[in-house]
Amino acid sequence: MSRPMVIQPVAVSFSQRRFNAAAILRLAWDVPALTASDAMSETGLTRSTVIALCDDLVDSGWLAELADARTAGEAYRKGRPAKRYALRGDAGVVVGVDAGPHRITATVADLFGRELGHAVEHVPTDAIETANRVSLTDGVVDAALAAAGVSAARVLCISLGVPAPTDQNGASPEGENSFWRLMNPGFAQHFAARGWATVVENDANLAAVAEGSIGAGAGAPSYITLLSGERFGAGYVVNGQLIRGTRGGAGEMRLLNLVENVGSADGIGLLLRDWVRSAKDSGALPAGSALNNVSLNNLDAPAVFQSADAGDPFAVQLIVRMADRLARICAVLAGLLDVDRIVIAGAVAEAADLLLERTRARLAEVTHTPAPEIVASPLGSGVVSAGAVRRALSYTRDHALDLVLDDTME
Amino acid sequence: MSRPMVIQPVAVSFSQRRFNAAAILRLAWDVPALTASDAMSETGLTRSTVIALCDDLVDSGWLAELADARTAGEAYRKGRPAKRYALRGDAGVVVGVDAGPHRITATVADLFGRELGHAVEHVPTDAIETANRVSLTDGVVDAALAAAGVSAARVLCISLGVPAPTDQNGASPEGENSFWRLMNPGFAQHFAARGWATVVENDANLAAVAEGSIGAGAGAPSYITLLSGERFGAGYVVNGQLIRGTRGGAGEMRLLNLVENVGSADGIGLLLRDWVRSAKDSGALPAGSALNNVSLNNLDAPAVFQSADAGDPFAVQLIVRMADRLARICAVLAGLLDVDRIVIAGAVAEAADLLLERTRARLAEVTHTPAPEIVASPLGSGVVSAGAVRRALSYTRDHALDLVLDDTME
DNA sequence: TTGACTAAATATAGTTGCAAAATAAACTCG
DNA sequence: CGAGTTTATTTTGCAACTATATTTAGTCAA
Numbered sequence: 001m002s003r004p005m006v007i008q009p010v011a012v013s014f015s016q017r018r019f020n021a022a023a024i025l026r027l028a029w030d031v032p033a034l035t036a037s038d039a040m041s042e043t044g045l046t047r048s049t050v051i052a053l054c055d056d057l058v059d060s061g062w063l064a065e066l067a068d069a070r071t072a073g074e075a076y077r078k079g080r081p082a083k084r085y086a087l088r089g090d091a092g093v094v095v096g097v098d099a100g101p102h103r104i105t106a107t108v109a110d111l112f113g114r115e116l117g118h119a120v121e122h123v124p125t126d127a128i129e130t131a132n133r134v135s136l137t138d139g140v141v142d143a144a145l146a147a148a149g150v151s152a153a154r155v156l157c158i159s160l161g162v163p164a165p166t167d168q169n170g171a172s173p174e175g176e177n178s179f180w181r182l183m184n185p186g187f188a189q190h191f192a193a194r195g196w197a198t199v200v201e202n203d204a205n206l207a208a209v210a211e212g213s214i215g216a217g218a219g220a221p222s223y224i225t226l227l228s229g230e231r232f233g234a235g236y237v238v239n240g241q242l243i244r245g246t247r248g249g250a251g252e253m254r255l256l257n258l259v260e261n262v263g264s265a266d267g268i269g270l271l272l273r274d275w276v277r278s279a280k281d282s283g284a285l286p287a288g289s290a291l292n293n294v295s296l297n298n299l300d301a302p303a304v305f306q307s308a309d310a311g312d313p314f315a316v317q318l319i320v321r322m323a324d325r326l327a328r329i330c331a332v333l334a335g336l337l338d339v340d341r342i343v344i345a346g347a348v349a350e351a352a353d354l355l356l357e358r359t360r361a362r363l364a365e366v367t368h369t370p371a372p373e374i375v376a377s378p379l380g381s382g383v384v385s386a387g388a389v390r391r392a393l394s395y396t397r398d399h400a401l402d403l404v405l406d407d408t409m410e
Numbered sequence: 411m412s413r414p415m416v417i418q419p420v421a422v423s424f425s426q427r428r429f430n431a432a433a434i435l436r437l438a439w440d441v442p443a444l445t446a447s448d449a450m451s452e453t454g455l456t457r458s459t460v461i462a463l464c465d466d467l468v469d470s471g472w473l474a475e476l477a478d479a480r481t482a483g484e485a486y487r488k489g490r491p492a493k494r495y496a497l498r499g500d501a502g503v504v505v506g507v508d509a510g511p512h513r514i515t516a517t518v519a520d521l522f523g524r525e526l527g528h529a530v531e532h533v534p535t536d537a538i539e540t541a542n543r544v545s546l547t548d549g550v551v552d553a554a555l556a557a558a559g560v561s562a563a564r565v566l567c568i569s570l571g572v573p574a575p576t577d578q579n580g581a582s583p584e585g586e587n588s589f590w591r592l593m594n595p596g597f598a599q600h601f602a603a604r605g606w607a608t609v610v611e612n613d614a615n616l617a618a619v620a621e622g623s624i625g626a627g628a629g630a631p632s633y634i635t636l637l638s639g640e641r642f643g644a645g646y647v648v649n650g651q652l653i654r655g656t657r658g659g660a661g662e663m664r665l666l667n668l669v670e671n672v673g674s675a676d677g678i679g680l681l682l683r684d685w686v687r688s689a690k691d692s693g694a695l696p697a698g699s700a701l702n703n704v705s706l707n708n709l710d711a712p713a714v715f716q717s718a719d720a721g722d723p724f725a726v727q728l729i730v731r732m733a734d735r736l737a738r739i740c741a742v743l744a745g746l747l748d749v750d751r752i753v754i755a756g757a758v759a760e761a762a763d764l765l766l767e768r769t770r771a772r773l774a775e776v777t778h779t780p781a782p783e784i785v786a787s788p789l790g791s792g793v794v795s796a797g798a799v800r801r802a803l804s805y806t807r808d809h810a811l812d813l814v815l816d817d818t819m820e
Numbered sequence: 821t822t823g824a825c826t827a828a829a830t831a832t833a834g835t836t837g838c839a840a841a842a843t844a845a846a847c848t849c850g
Numbered sequence: 851c852g853a854g855t856t857t858a859t860t861t862t863g864c865a866a867c868t869a870t871a872t873t874t875a876g877t878c879a880a
Contacts, residue, residue: 016426016837017866036828046868051829079827080875165748222656238655243648245748246632250648252748336746338575338655338662426866427837446857456839461858489856490846 020045021053022401025062028087029111029397033066035082054085061405064088087111091405092156093148094396095141095196096388098203099162101128101183101230104137105382106144109389111396113214117148129182134190153406157399158196159392160187161203161384163233165248170200173247197403199395203227204251205242206387207345207377208235213390215383216343216375223341224333227383228267228348232329238337253329268322268348268355272301275318289314305351316354323358327366330359334372345377352376430455431463432811435472438497439521439807443476445492464495471815474498497521501815502566503558504806505551505606506798508613509572511538511593511640514547515792516554519799521806523624527558539592544600563816567809568606569802570597571613571794573643575658580610583657607813609805613637614661615652616797617755617787618645623800625793626753626785633751634743637793638678638758642739648747678732678758678765682711685728699724715761726764733768737776740769744782755787762786 023043028034039050057063066084089112098105102125108117121140123131137160145152164172164180170188172180184200191198201209208225211217217225217237225235234251236243243250253265266274276299279285285292290312294303307315330342344352356374363371379386396403433453438444449460467473476494499522508515512535518527531550533541547570555562574582574590580598582590594610601608611619618635621627627635627647635645644661646653653660676684686709689695695702700722704713717725740752754762766784773781789796806813 015865020866047829048831048869049867052866077827078825078877080829082828238653238660243653243747245648246750247748249748250746253746332742333746335663336660336743337653338657338659340656425836430837457858458840458860459838462837487856488848488854490858492857 017053018401020049021056024050024053025057025087025400026397028057028063028085031086033084033086035084037082051083054083058085061091061407062088062400089114092154092396092403093150094389094392095144095155095158096385096390096392097137097141097158097160098382098384098388099133099137099160099183099187100203100384101163104133104140105385106137106140107385107389108144108148108150109393111393113389113393115389116150117144117146119143119147133183133185134187137187138190151406152194155194155196156403156405157199157392157396158191159199159201159206159388159395160191161201161206161388162187163203163231165245165252166200166202167248168244170198173249197395197399199391201388201391202233202235202244202248202251203384203387204233205235205244206391207379207383208237208242208343208387209391209394210379210383210387211343211345211377212237212240213394214386215345215377215379217341220339220341222337222339223343224337224339225343225345225377226329226333228269228344228346230270231267232265234333236333236337236339238339243337267346268326268352269301269346271325272304272318272322273299275321276300276304276315279314286314291315301348302351305348305355308354309351319355320358323355323362326355326359327362330363330372330374331366335367339372340370341373341375343375343377345379345383347381349377349383350380427463428811430459431466434460434463435467435497435810436807438467438473438495443494443496445494447492461493464493468495471501471817472498472810499524502564502806502813503555503560504799504802505554505565505568506795506800506802507547507551507568507570508792508794508798509543509547509570509593509597510613510794511573514543514550515795516547516550517795517799518554518558518560519803521803523799523803525799526560527554527556529553529557543593543595544597547597548600561816562604565604565606566813566815567609567802567806568601569609569611569616569798569805570601571611571616571798572597573613573641575655575662576610576612577658578654580608583659607805607809609801611798611801612643612645612654612658612661613794613797614643615645615654616801617643617789617793618647618652618753618797619801619804620789620793620797621753621755621787622647623804624796625755625787625789627751630749630751632747632749633753634747634749635753635755635787636739636743638754638756640680641677644743646747646749648749653747677756678736678762679711679756681735682714682728682732683709685731686710686714686725689724696724701725711758712761715758715765718764719761729765730768733765733772736765736769737772740773740782740784741776745777749782750780751783751785753785753787755789755793757791759787759793760790 020043024039027039027042036047036050036054039045040047043050054063058065063085066086089110091111093108093110093116096107096109102123104121104123106119107115109115119140121136141158162172162184164183166172166184172184174181188198188200204225204227207227208217211223211225217223221240222238227233227235232253234253236251276291280299290307290310291299291303291314304315304318308319334342344356356376360374363374377383430453434449437449437452446457446460446464450457453460464473468475473495476496499520501521503518503520503526506517506519512533514531514533516529517525519525529550531546551568572582572594574593576582576594582594584591598608598610614635614637617637618627621633621635627633631650632648637643637645642663644663646661686701690709700717700720701709701713701724714725714728718729744752754766766786770784773784787793
């Protein structure tokens with residue numbers, strides 16, 4: 001039990017004033033208006049110090065001093081009216097990007113998270129492997145900035161969601177078939193070179209971030225977001241913290257082939273399409289089913305959901321089969337990490353009422369102990385974009401004083 | 411996307427001097443001797459400040475000033491010899507307790523982690539549910555203190571490992587059969603009332619802590635410790651951090667009943683005993699097997715390991731069956747959490763060479779991607795005790811300046 | 821209108837905790 | 851013994867905060 005000879009690094013050297021200023025800025029971030037008294041009770045500093053720090057933050061462009069002392073419908077208060085400070089939503093902008101395999105979306109938002117502009121680009125199916133994703137994404141980002149009417153100099157942080165595990169530098173490992181590198185061809189380096197703080201993160205993890213702040217995970221200390229499209233990906237949040245894994249591979253779900261009656265990480269979209277098409281091919285699709293009227297091109301998950309909702313027995317049968325599978329996945333994940341809520345996110349979440357209902361019923365049979373709650377994401381197909389914006393905002397919030405505001409048009 | 415009205419707490423109010431003193435104490439904790447120059451480069455403070463802080467720490471009893479400036483066999487250095495400070499191992503003691511179902515162990519150690527005293531108490535099988543575990547444990551702790559020749563006033567922190575999930579206050583939830591409450595009947599409150607900093611933690615989590623600091627997990631950023639006895643329990647460490655779950659239930663492994671060919675969280679000890687006994691009962695035990703010569707009372711996991719090592723084919727067959735089960739568990743856990751090492755801990759780890767060898771082979775077949783490394787714990791049946799001591803030490807290290815040293819016999 | 825009361829802002833005077841710089845001490849080596 | 855090197859000590863000054871007193875801006879009741 002001898003002690004090692006290594007001296008561990010300790011973060012000590014910091015400017016106290018800067019530290020306190022950052023704390024006050026974080027307070028202002030979460031509140032529509034901040035008074036000196038609020039900040040005093042939160043930080044333990046005295047009034048003189050707080051006001052001096054707030055004045056500094058006003059000078060540097062992060063805070064605005066609100067004139068309307070008591071006008072803002074607040075409960076009546078005695079005494080001299082307090083100065084009120086607020087975060088300047090227009091101090092800068094952030095960019096959130098969903099860099100999916102066949103669709104790249106960029107959203108520009110102000111510091112309140114309000115969307116200012118938006119741009120989308122589709123990647124043709126036959127170009128998924130060959131497209132130059134870096135320049136493509138660069139273009140979409142510039143288009144979104146143009147739509148927002150904001151110059152690139154005002155961008156404080158950009159966050160990108162990619163369908164690949166990412167390490168702490170935002171790089172993705174060389175996967176089995178190099179798909180991961182294809183999906184994340186050095187985004188981190190490229191956008192950092194544009195002078196922006198850059199966060200590249202797995203798409204399911206960003207979905208989890210979105211659910212936690214504005215979606216179905218809000219208020220829960222621990223939850224899992226299951227992002228389903230062509231493949232399943234999971235984002236774990238345990239006690240308010242995102243679990244990423246050594247190489248960012250937590251939630252990659254390669255293990256599903258060991259779970260009974262699951263056998264792969266294929267997502268809801270892919271499986272339902274496969275099942276219904278192979279049923280048609282093999283003649284297993286009953287003659288009376290409404291799915292016979294759907295063209296082969298549109299014979300996919302949305303069609304199945306729609307027919308099931310309309311009561312088509314064969315479609316319902318497929319949904320039930322999927323519910324069993326989903327329930328097993330949920331049981332494994334919830335049991336492993338002791339979470340009490342699982343959020344189903346992605347485009348399927350918009351039409352999956354029946355599926356979730358059946359999944360909950362199946363889950364109650366599969367688990368003994370209190371089954372986790374299964375909820376649909378309210379964010380639909382924009383969940384990764386929303387998560388990217390939230391992630392960029394939280395990065396900006398945490399590193400605000402390290403960032404330089406563009407004062408030309410603030 | 412409106413901002414919530416809640417002001418989040420921010421930890422700001424602290425004494426800068428105290429903060430810096432704590433940082434220097436942490437440096438001294440990890441190193442046999444600390445010079446002012448070391449601390450200067452690590453903290454960014456100047457020599458005058460560092461020396462003033464060190465003198466404070468010497469006055470308060472945490473550090474000792476070493477006289478032997480250059481005698482300690484260090485490489486030759488020019489100039490005036492530096493003062494050298496070191497943590498006082500005798501500034502206080504910590505207590506680590508393994509409060510298992512049928513055995514309660516207490517270990518007293520100094521701040522270097524050197525064992526000073528030890529005491530054990532067995533809980534008779536028929537008293538497991540009725541014993542007053544709090545007073546029993548209290549007695550074992552006092553016996554260990556007496557064996558160490560230390561007064562209770564010198565205890566800085568006590569950590570207890572219990573076979574139950576624990577929340578952040580050290581309490582366990584009311585489980586299915588109240589077994590958890592039985593195993594953790596308010597330890598946290600009881601020992602806090604003795605004036606000691608108290609940490610109650612799940613036993614598998616403590617095993618993980620032990621492996622991380624002095625066992626097979628040392629140096630790995632992410633690993634899982636699989637504590638196997640009657641039941642499996644897992645401790646997850648991902649990126650250096652213990653994952654506890656909302657109610658401390660991460661690692662309870664209820665999920666195993668969904669994994670193909672596993673079906674329960676029963677541990678290696680329980681299963682091997684069941685398998686070999688039911689083989690004997692049903693006549694499946696071959697006449698030539700050495701296991702026929704073992705009395706029914708001793709027909710358990712150690713006997714199977716021993717016979718298998720001696721080459722008994724039936725025992726080897728049981729080991730292979732267990733290896734398949736273990737490999738599946740490891741594959742699921744490693745796949746879900748992206749860890750690259752799994753440590754098998756507990757009493758079985760001492761004799762499980764053959765089992766692990768077979769498990770590794772099976773694991774390579776079950777997973778495609780780089781299989782996680784499977785290693786045996788070097789800590790044997792003392793792993794939970796060792797983890798409890800390490801946990802108490804790390805708590806003491808992190809909260810040193812909040813603790814009061816007993817100056818009567820320091 | 822006036823004065824009592826309240827709560828915040830402002831001004832002024834310490835206090836703490838650190839850095840910077842100059843000086844002194846302890847040691848090695850030629 | 852003195853030049854060179856490294857650390858310790860002392861002095862001085864500054865940055866950042868606290869504490870306290872005073873002023874300001876409002877409400878409310880008589």
